[in-house]
Amino acid sequence: MPNVLHLLPYFVAAWLFFCGLYGIVSSKHLVHSVMCLAILQSSTYILLLSIGYRVGGAAPVFADIAPGKRTVDPVVQALMLTDVVVEAVVVALLLAMVVKAHERSGTVSPDELRTLRG
């Protein structure tokens, strides 16, 4: 049985994924759904961050440490940077849809958006 501490970040990632899904499923306000999506996204941050982490590893910046020293993984951090941009982008686009949908149908509640049924 591995130490729970060594798996904690993965459990937190799973939990955030669950929370995000829960928020969207139970949402009553479209802007709220969008923010829940941002929480869902942060699950991937935690997962990627903890995958590349190494106990005692330095940050992968060799400006003040000697090359060749043990560092944490730079690749996942590059992936996370992409992820951060994706988050901002998706939120901006979804919010624009919500704003426009509100202008057209006067509501921001998913329960009242019922033009697409059946």
Added chain:
Amino acid sequence: MTAPSPLTPLPVAVPLAGAALLACLRKWLNRTVADTLGIALAAATLLISCFLLASAMHGNSIYWFGNWFPRYSIVLGIGFAVEPIGVGLAVLASTLTLLSLVYSWRLTDSGSNHFQPLMLIFLAAMGGFSLTVDVFNLFVFFELMSTAAFALCGLKTREPAPLQGSFNFAVTNTIAAFLILTSIGFLYAMTGALNMAQIGLALGSRHDPCVLFAFTLMICGFFIKAAMVPFHFWLPDAHAVAPTPVCVLFSGLMVQLGLFAVARLRFIIFAQTFATHEEALQLILLSMGVVTVLIGGVMCYAEHHLKRMLAFSTICHAGIMLLAIALGSPVALAAMMVYLVAHAFIKGGLFFTSGLLLHRLRAIGERALFAKGKGLSWTAALWFLGAAGLAAAPPFLLMTGEAGISSAAEEMGRPWISWACLFGGAITAAAVLRIGMHTFFGWGVEPITDEAAEVGELPETAREDRRTFWYRFAPATACVLIPILLAGLQVWQGVLRDASSVFTSQAGMLHLVYTGSTVAKHLPGWSEALRGSTVRGIIAFLLAVLLACTSVFRLNLKRSLRLGAFLESGIRPLRVLQSGHPGDYVLWLTIGLASLSAASVLLLRR
């Protein structure tokens, strides 16, 4: 090693640079110039992709961006595989985009010239998605494709429906992207690599819960894009509201690219994972495919909104393609690719034709169109030819694909798959025929309708001009004629079969990544299966006519014979599920996710 063609990055780079140029000059270009530039760039991309395809036919190669070759076994950079299947999809993407841009020439709303650059970005993303062999790069292009698609879907901002449709689309597909990213995280943690072949090599035949869970997350992500039941709810909403030229790209290629990605993963990354559980995996995928075909087909017949009907037919046909992938043999994959190409054109043609109807008759609901289309002989011809194409009747290319799938299924001992193909073809064709009989002939009594068909779609074109110019007819005609031409042309099918022997072999891909070239094996064709498939195609078309007639002439029939009318009114519980509520859709997504991961983690382990 084979030197890769220097053209390799251009199917992505040219449309991207072009999109930036167009967006830069957006405010100062008038509509005609912007359209011309867009068409020229799409045509240039098509030309480049064709050259690339020619070079890929001479031998497969791999292109390393930034000149980063692998060091020993570690892949440093991102690679594009230049092999006929991926490049062929890039060609298909640029062809469809070109046709769509021609269709939208000058008249349809361009959202103050935002439309053309977004279409070009969409094109670039589809190209990159089909060429890349790096999982994270696949994710990036997935997200790029999605972002452009979300925006394009909501182009018609005058109505509330497009915004809701694109919101549902965006929420579900963004969750798909995070599923894929989580899976990439798992794979990276296990193998420390991002190149597909290297991951596959490192994973070997491991099949602990971790690998299986990563597999499930990845395929669920792509199944959301590919609209497999129960992940399909977003698709009809998005397709019903998107502008016609965008629908063509969504239905013709975007959805199927999800399945293409599933095939890539299954054959490269997880090739050895299921070596001992091939049977169980097939069972899971096949049952999903069958459910998708059934629900897609039944719902398709029950729709009275032209675009929604076509959207469900896409779900049904995507289910058939999943059946082919589930079989997992090289022949099945080649057949699936043939099916994909044929379906893309036929479905594109039908969407273009429905756009023509919206343009000419200013309506898109079946009842509103009733008997209005008398005298539109060209449009009617295109519509009925499209129906025959969907039924996989000869001489359309879809029949060739169906024959291949059937022969592969026969070989694997699952002959019932050809019946699933027949069902899917017949019922979707019947829906198209029914609408055609109502609209163009005015047969029968006024058709029944439902709430969804009433989503008043505002016409996409200016009211003053109801004439139909050649540039509106040409894309539709091309889409219907190309599959007939391709069915006659045998050469490319041989190339495709050989290419799929590389595509489906992990060893072949590894060889390609590490040595820069690979040799294709020769695969036998399936010409002996064509005869059976011709018969089935004709039967499917006749059944479709019969079914459509039981619906159109329902009042002249005894109650027990009104099968069409019964199906047309829809199966209540199924229709209720299609609620248009993002919360419901995400719930169904969760249910699918939980059941698939439970199935794969618990059943496939052992």
Added chain:
Amino acid sequence: MMWVGAGLFLLVAVTGFGVVRTRDVTSQVIALSFYGMLMALVFFFFQAPDVALSQITVGAIALPLMVMLAISRLKYRTAAQRNRGERDA
């Protein structure tokens, strides 16, 4: 070190749930901004300064700002339509 990290992770988990449970959008934006800041702290703590920097700028500032702008636009539109309705009546 590990234990501090574990504590941070738990804090993230709790805050994340809190953000989801906050039903009032205006309060949720504030919560989201706090969450973004916390996330940046986690990144910084686990040797990812690059990501931490972009998380501060995007997650803690730009993202909540965008949501705020969207909410204010929703409110503005509602108020403008109400005013207009009163004027017409």
Added chain:
Amino acid sequence: MREAVRTRLFFIFGGIFFLLFCYAAVDLPPWGSYRGPYGDVIARVGVYERHATDAVNAVNYDYRAFDTLGEEFILFAAVLGVMMLLRREEGASTHDVGRVVDKLHLSTTVRAIAMLAILVTVVFGFYIGLHGQLTPGGGFQAGVILASVPFLLYVCENTESFRRITSHSAVEVMEALGAGSYALIGLSPLIIGAPFLTNFLPLGKTGDVFSSGTIALISACIGLEVTAAFLLVGYTYLEEIITGEIPEE
């Protein structure tokens, strides 16, 4: 579906998913024991090969620069999408509902401090942007920081100058130029026969501001694009409020 049913169903299936996620994660390598090899190889060779001391940016702008190209175009597409969704439809007339009158009156001291803050932000933004290849930061972060300057102006009541800066067509051109020149930087090595996005410029001396070839150049393009992108999104959301005109229904 009724809400109670929906939530209950979600707890069942979402719970199953959560448990399976945790179950699968048990087989992952324990936290804190990253074992490579990809990241380690890059950390080891990055400084020598690219003369960039920030390995993350070496990955982002060189080893995996093609991903970043895609990422920048994701941002680009999204900004186009936001502008398109919130556009004024052609031919729609607008009516004036009156601008929001600023109720806040800031004292001169507060304004002076705000101006100082703006100055500091600009300097900080450029610093972060120019040293991307050396220390944490880079074009993206710098872009977001610089984009916050007009918002600071907006906050300290100067809505007019905010409008004048952000509504300018130049912002849109700047964004497209940033994204487009990234693609062009990628294309230019094709002329000398090298693959797309090859770092073809002289690498310079490690630790210099002008070192590491195209990494610094790409970073600058991204900075340009990101600054403009965030300004455009912000302005698009605020347009109605600061001009006080909403379209006639």
